[in-house]
Amino acid sequence: MGTAFGATMGFLIERFxxxxxxxxxxxxFMARGxxxxxxxxxxxxxxxxxxxxxxxxxxxxxxxxxxxxxxIAIVVLLxxxxxxxxxxxxxxxxxxGGSETSAMLMGLQVRSTLIGVYxxxxxxxxxxxxxxxxxxxxxxxxxxxxxxLDAIAVVVIGGILLTGGVGYVAGTLFGVxxxxxxxxxxxxxxxxxxxxxxxxxxxxxxxxxxLQRLFTARAVAARV
Numbered sequence: 001m002g003t004a005f006g007a008t009m010g011f012l013i014e015r016f017x018x019x020x021x022x023x024x025x026x027x028x029f030m031a032r033g034x035x036x037x038x039x040x041x042x043x044x045x046x047x048x049x050x051x052x053x054x055x056x057x058x059x060x061x062x063x064x065x066x067x068x069x070x071x072i073a074i075v076v077l078l079x080x081x082x083x084x085x086x087x088x089x090x091x092x093x094x095x096x097g098g099s100e101t102s103a104m105l106m107g108l109q110v111r112s113t114l115i116g117v118y119x120x121x122x123x124x125x126x127x128x129x130x131x132x133x134x135x136x137x138x139x140x141x142x143x144x145x146x147x148x149l150d151a152i153a154v155v156v157i158g159g160i161l162l163t164g165g166v167g168y169v170a171g172t173l174f175g176v177x178x179x180x181x182x183x184x185x186x187x188x189x190x191x192x193x194x195x196x197x198x199x200x201x202x203x204x205x206x207x208x209x210x211l212q213r214l215f216t217a218r219a220v221a222a223r224v
Contacts, residue, residue: 002129005031006122010115024118028148035141042140045133054134069131076124080169093117097164153205154179161212178204 009027013020045051057065084090092113095103104110133139152162154175160167182200186192 002126003119003123006125007115007119009122010118013118014111014114020118032141035139038141039139040141042138045137045139050134051137054137067134069134072127072131076127077169077173084169089113089116094165097166099165150179150201153201156205156208156212159208159212161216 005027009023012018013023053068056068058067058071059065084093092103092108092110095106095108096110096113100110103113132144136143155167155172156162156175157178158167158171158173158175160171179201182204183197186194186196186200
């Protein structure tokens with residue numbers, strides 16, 4: 001369902017030339033509203049298989065272990081790196097992100113690439129929802145509210161240009177680790193409120209946006 005939802009939004013964006021941010025935002029509101037039609041209360045997941053998967057741990061060293069969600073995240077990251085840098089689709093995504101007009105003049109399949117990107121995003125969003133249910137063992141329409149802003153923040157901190165065409169998938173991992181370190185330090189400090197996490201992330205986001213702008217201007221000046 002998530003994959004089909006993403007493909008539909010990609011088709012609307014490509015066919016009617018709509019603003020992607022508006023379409024995906026409307027899709028998020030719609031999906032969240034559909035969740036509330038199912039139930040406005042939190043629904044506990046009592047399925048034995050889901051409970052067993054959520055508690056399953058893979059030992060890595062001594063007493064350390066990783067969860068199924070972490071394994072899925074690592075696999076998705078490796079697949080994403082391969083697709084982005086070692087496949088024609090990944091190279092087409094970079095080209096379309098850099099300049100859709102130039103990609104079209106190069107003979108690339110711009111339409112199918114755009115729809116494919118949003119289809120893949122819908123699949124990854126649905127997969128993230130499944131992993132999140134393993135962590136929470138419940139379903140609720142208001143789960144993960146505001147998490148989309150964290151996703152934007154870690155992407156920018158990871159060095160990906162929001163206008164497209166520049167960045168690495170591994171950079172997003174760096175952004176996630178940075179956010180996790182900030183949250184851990186504030187939590188272990190004990191004297192700071194959790195609001196400081198938002199403040200620090202906001203400052204970092206602002207700084208990295210300025211750095212991106214500076215590097216872009218230097219690159220343009222060097223080409224000239």
